[in-house]
Amino acid sequence: DAGITQSPRYKITETGRQVTLMCHQTWSHSYMFWYRQDLGHGLRLIYYSAAADITDKGEVPDGYVVSRSKTENFPLTLESATRSQTSVYFCASSAGGGSYNEQFFGPGTRLTVL
C-alpha cells in the first residue's frame, strides 16, 4: 500500500536495551523526519534527512541514532533506552524542506521504557 508506515506500533522495552523504530514511505520523498511527542511539549524534532545518506540533528537528538541508506527507509535507533525516552514517536516525509512542502505523518509508535 502506498503511504508512510511505522513499525512497531507499540513497544515496551527495558532501560539499557537497544531499540530500533522503523519508518517506510512509498512516495520517494526526499525529506524524512523523526519527531517525539510528550504531554505538554508538542512535537519535537529528533533528526531529519534531506536525502539518502544526508541527515541532520533536530531539537532533541541526544540518545538517538539515525541512518538513511535508502530513500524509502529512515530507521531511528535508541542505543541504550532510558525512561525519559518513553514517548510517542512520529515519522514524517515530504517532497522538500521548509514549511511549503506538506509533511505526511505515519501512525506513530508508542514506546514505553521500563
Next chain:
Amino acid sequence: LAKTTQPISMDSYEGQEVNITCSHNIATNDYITWYQQFPSQGPRFIIQGYKTKVTNEVASLFIPADRKSSTLSLPRVSLSDTAVYYCLVGDPMNSGGYQKVTFGTGTKLQVIP
C-alpha cells in the same frame, strides 16, 4: 530557529467561528502552514499561505502584509474540530542548504456542545 507563538488552549461552543492567531519571526520567504492533530494521530496539513487570504473547504487563513502573524479561521466548528492546531514556518536553511521546520506546542481547541 523560526519561532512561533500561539495560545496554549481555546474553548468554543459548537457552531461558532474560531480564530487562532499565531505570531512568527519569519527569517525566510517561506510559507505559513497550519496543521491539525487529533488524539493518537499524526498531524495533518490543513491550509497554507504566503500573504493576504487563503480559503479552502476546511478553513481560512489571514496573513497581514508584514507577515509577522497569521490567523486560522474555522467557520462553525463542530465537536469533530476538537484537536491541536499548529502553525509553522520554515527554519533558516542550514549550511548544507537543507531546511526543516519547528512545530512548537500548538493550540489545543476544545469544542463544547
